[in-house]
Amino acid sequence: MSQKMGGYRPIRAEMNDESKGIEKAPEGLSAPKYGRIEIDGKSWAFILDEPEEGKATLYIDANGDGDLTNDPEVSWMPRKQDSFNTYNGTAKVELSKD
Secondary structure, eight states: OHHHHTSOOOOOOOEESOOTTOSBOOTTOSSEEEEEEEETTEEEEEEEEOOSSSOOEEEEOTTSSSBTTSSOOOEEEEEEETTEEEEEEEOOOOTTOO
């Protein structure tokens, strides 16, 4: 996306317990937080499942249909920094959606 957008631009996304706009979520979520990524007036729902034990997983509704079970897998990798984990990843979304 950085090539289409003309460079890297961090995007802040608030998360909460409300699954507004999500019609179907992946099974087996244990500690989900919900939010939306907004770019140029368009938005995509996401779920960050971050259990106390185990690996965090990020899901993005790349095609904007409200179903987070039919989208490409998101790369979401931890990196240990002192006593904390930070995460970095990549995902593709459909920019041409209405």
